[in-house]
Structures are given as C-alpha cells and as structure tokens.
Amino acid sequence: MPIQTTSKIWHNGNLIPWEQANIHVMSHVIHYGSSVFEGIRCYGQPHGSAVFRLPEHMQRLLDSAKIYRMDLPFTLDELCAGVVDLIEANGVAPCYIRPIALRGYGEIGVSPKGSPVEVYIANFPWGKYIAGQGGADVCISSWSRMAPNTLPSLAKAGANYMNSQLIHMEAEINGYAEGIGLDVNGLVSEGSGENIFVVRNGVLYTPPLANSALSGITRDSVLTIARHLGHTVTEQSLPRELLYIADEVFFTGTAAEVSPIRSIDRILVADGKPGEITKQIADEFFGIANGLKPDRFGWLTPVKVNTGDAVTV
Ligand SMILES: Cc1ncc(COP(=O)(O)O)c(C=O)c1O
Secondary structure, eight states, rough: OOOOOOOOEETTTTTGGGOOOOOTSSHHHHOOOOEOOOOOEEEESSEEEEEEEEHHHHHHHHHHHHTTOOOOOHHHHHHHHHHHHHHHHTOOOOEEEEEEEESSSSOSSSSSTTEEEEEEEEEEEEEEEEETTTTEEEEEEEEEEEOTTOOOOTOTTTTTTHHHHHHHHHHHHOOSSSEEEEEETTTTTESOOOOOEEEEEEEEEEHHHGGGGOHHHHHHHHHHHHHTTTOOOOOOOOHHHHHHHHHHHEEEETTTTTEEEEEEEEEEEETSSSSSSHHHHHHHHHHHHHHHSSOOOOOEEEOOTTTOOOOOO
C-alpha cells in the first residue's frame, strides 16, 4: 500500500516537514542495515484516540538499541511524549506509527562508532495488513528464521527484515497472503511480520521466544486476554504438522492485529472458518483497542485527535 503522507515527522526531538526527513545515501544504515524500529497503532475511541501499548513498544525500541550497542539520546518518557506530540501535530488518527533509530552519515566501514544515531518517528493512516476475508491462506516458507546467535530475534532490527522479505515474497509469488517461518530446527517460529497462535482441544499454544520469534506486544496482549478469559495458554515448541491438524490458527501483530488463518499449504484449518476462541480473543482485543470495552490492563495512551479529523498534505 502506498504511504499516505502527513505534515510532520519527529526528528531527534523536533517536528520537521515530512518532505525534509531525508538521509544521505552514504549513511551507515543504507549499507549495513543498522537500524532498529517499531510499529505501533493508534486507534479511534468514542472520544478522541489512543495509542495501544505505547510504553511497551518504546521499551522494546530501547531494548533493540541496547542489543546493538546503539545509545539512544532519549528516555522512554521522551520517546512516548514524541509520539503523542506528533500525532496531535499531524491530526491523523487512527494511524500507524513508525519510530526508527538508525546509524546516520559519518564514516564508511562496518564499525558504527563514527556514525551518529538519529531517531525519527512518522505516523500515517494504515488499514488491514493481512489479505483475506474471513481468514488468510498462508504457507510454510522454504526459508528458515534466523538461527540463534546470528541475527538476534529479540531485536526488532531492520536487517532482520531481509529474512522476512524472503519469506513474504516467496509466499506472495506462490499466491499466499503470508508465509510462516520455521526455526533452524524445523519448529514453528512466526510469520514474516507476525507471531502465531494455535488452538487444539481447547488449549492455546504459541512458540516460545527461543524459537527465533519476536517478543510481540500483540502476542503478549493475546496471552493476557486469553488468561483473563480463562483459557489454558502454553508457550511451547510446536512441530510443523501441528498446524495442519489444529482447530484454530491465527496471527498476531501490530499490523496484522488478530488475523485468523483459513488454510496452511492449502490444507484447511478445521472447516476454514475463524474459530470460537479466535473470535472471542479478537473481540476483546478490538474492544479494548477501540475503547468499546474497559481498558482493564492499562494499555491505552490518549491523544487529542478525533477520528475523522485527519488532515493530509
Ligand atoms: C517478525 C515479527 N514478529 C512478530 C511481530 C509482532 O509484534 P508486535 O505484536 O509487537 O507488533 C512483528 C511485528 O512487529 C514482526 O515483525
């Protein structure tokens, strides 16, 4: 989907015009993939709008930067305040928010020491991510996720998304909405940009982080919601074939939200319709995100923009 421009972008603490948020082709990040980033959603509420799990996302950005020895010159609170200021300045909600910290223009060579760290935050409208009405048709990728101790899966780094691109492109070319990556031992890991959940005999399963999965904020939200609803939840390694005999399978992610999966490698998941537990969890997730159910876990940061106020340039 083409990016819909807004008016401002947050750059190192200042709001600058969208079209001036440029970097030099010789920046370190362009050559060596040295960036860490986030994807966050802001939802419309009955009164105003609210960012979903803003501090958790910004803490993950700080954690990703720490893994890569990237000193971010901003605190958690400053980054969160930057997001609120930006959304209110642009007047665009609901929206997707993309903070990114990168190694900029300085020196050539792998060592990042001489290249300054720059932080940008953009926001823009973005709708549904996973294609497919009533469930997505997906495949298992021939590409594995990153092996442990190669590219760290717990860092949401730009470089990891070269692997995601291989998985996603292969799926797309073969007519699927998304691809599922296995880890190097052949165990289920995650989608190219989503965590994965399986329901079998009433129990909810998701792979543990040690199977090369990102520590998804939506994954955590779904685990919390499922426990709150009284479901049995297990984080454990899953063999590929469990996906084919599952009662329900769904993706979770900021972009994907809670997306039911209809088929995997052309094998229908149960009768191909979204399952009861998936629907129950999705209902609670969207209810909280859209302010239609109580914010019982304290996940929403209000912003003063009414849905429909959106101005674009
Ligand atoms: C590889 C990968 N796994 C999982 C997720 C889901 O994470 P979250 O729910 O924090 O968006 C994402 C999206 O950020 C992702 O890119």
